[in-house]
Amino acid sequence: xxxxxxxxxxxxxxxxxxxxxxxxxxxxxxxxxxxxxxxxxxxxxxxxxxxxxxxxxxxxxxxxxxxxxxxxxxxxxxxxxxxxxxxxxxxxxxxxxxxxxxxxxxxxxxxxxxx
Amino acid sequence: xxxxxxxxxxxxxxxxxxxxxxxxxxxxxxxxxxxxxxxxxxxxxxxxxxxxxxxxxxxxxxxxxxxxxxxxxxxxxxxxxxxxxxxxxxxxxxxxxxxxxxxxxxxxxxxxx
Numbered sequence: 001x002x003x004x005x006x007x008x009x010x011x012x013x014x015x016x017x018x019x020x021x022x023x024x025x026x027x028x029x030x031x032x033x034x035x036x037x038x039x040x041x042x043x044x045x046x047x048x049x050x051x052x053x054x055x056x057x058x059x060x061x062x063x064x065x066x067x068x069x070x071x072x073x074x075x076x077x078x079x080x081x082x083x084x085x086x087x088x089x090x091x092x093x094x095x096x097x098x099x100x101x102x103x104x105x106x107x108x109x110x111x112x113x114x115x
Numbered sequence: 116x117x118x119x120x121x122x123x124x125x126x127x128x129x130x131x132x133x134x135x136x137x138x139x140x141x142x143x144x145x146x147x148x149x150x151x152x153x154x155x156x157x158x159x160x161x162x163x164x165x166x167x168x169x170x171x172x173x174x175x176x177x178x179x180x181x182x183x184x185x186x187x188x189x190x191x192x193x194x195x196x197x198x199x200x201x202x203x204x205x206x207x208x209x210x211x212x213x214x215x216x217x218x219x220x221x222x223x224x225x226x227x228x
Contacts (some may be wrong), residue, residue: 004158033215042119042165042205042218043159091158104216106151108158 002026004107006092012113018080025074025094031107032041032069034077035091035107037109043091049075119208121219128196129227136191136222143147146208148189149216150180153203162204166190176200201226 005024011020025032030051035043046065048056051072060067064083069075079086089111095104120139130135140146147166151159163174170182180191189206206219 040220042207043216044218045215047161068141091164098223104161106159108156 004092004094004105005112006090006107008110010111010113012115013036013082014070015084015114016081019080019082019112021077021090021092021112023075023092023107024078025092026096026105029094029096030072030108031095031097032075032102034067034075035106036089037089039088043089046090048076079112084111084114087114094103119186119206119217119219121204121222122208122222124220125223127225127227128199132194133148134191134196134200134224136146136204136224138189138191138219140187140189140206141209141210142187142210144210145184146210148180148182149207150174150178150189150191151205151218152176153205153221155202159193159205163192196224196226198226198228200224202219 004026005021013021032049034046036046037043045059047060047067048053049069052069065079067077069087091109092107118141122137150162152162153159162178163172163180165172165182173179178191178193180189182189188200201224203221203223205221207216209216
């Protein structure tokens with residue numbers, strides 16, 4: 001089993017540029033999460049999907065962040081335009097509702113640096 | 116307000132010594148409780164979890180944690196630390212299955228020879 005796969009692992013961009021992150025969850029996991037982890041902090045939820053539906057996006061900064069999960073499988077998180085404060089690690093996680101939090105798995109994350 | 120507190124930002128222990136990392140939560144009901152470890156540049160790896168039942172739970176890599184309802188605590192312990200245990204440790208809670216996790220700010224562990 002490949003686990004939760006994220007790409008790219010690292011990304012350096014200039015401010016005001018767009019950037020996108022990709023996540024492929026564990027096969028069969030219907031629930032997908034995007035978290036942001038600032039330096040020295042714990043991860044914080046940005047958005048949660050149940051299949052292709054975003055069921056909790058209350059903490060997603062919608063002026064510049066967007067996400068999609070077409071077909072309820074892999075997902076893309078986009079920032080446009082990026083700001084210096086967006087530098088962080090973006091983590092994707094997935095879980096199987098049938099297993100609940102027994103099956104909650106994180107990917108390795110994408111480390112974004114905005115310069 | 117709901118919160119997860121890890122009072123120790125950084126801990127240094129000698130290899131072979133015992134370890135205890137503290138975690139306190141503030142919620143109206145007993146949440147699901149977790150400990151994750153994160154090595155530099157890596158994602159989060161689950162060490163152990165508590166849902167119900169026996170308040171002493173065993174995890175991977177020789178870690179254990181004890182849930183104490185009266186203290187709203189879920190402290191992580193290991194009897195003998197190895198150099199490879201050096202990492203960032205996060206306590207997390209979840210209010211019900213499938214809901215989001217709330218993480219503490221983490222405790223950085225340094226292991227000295």
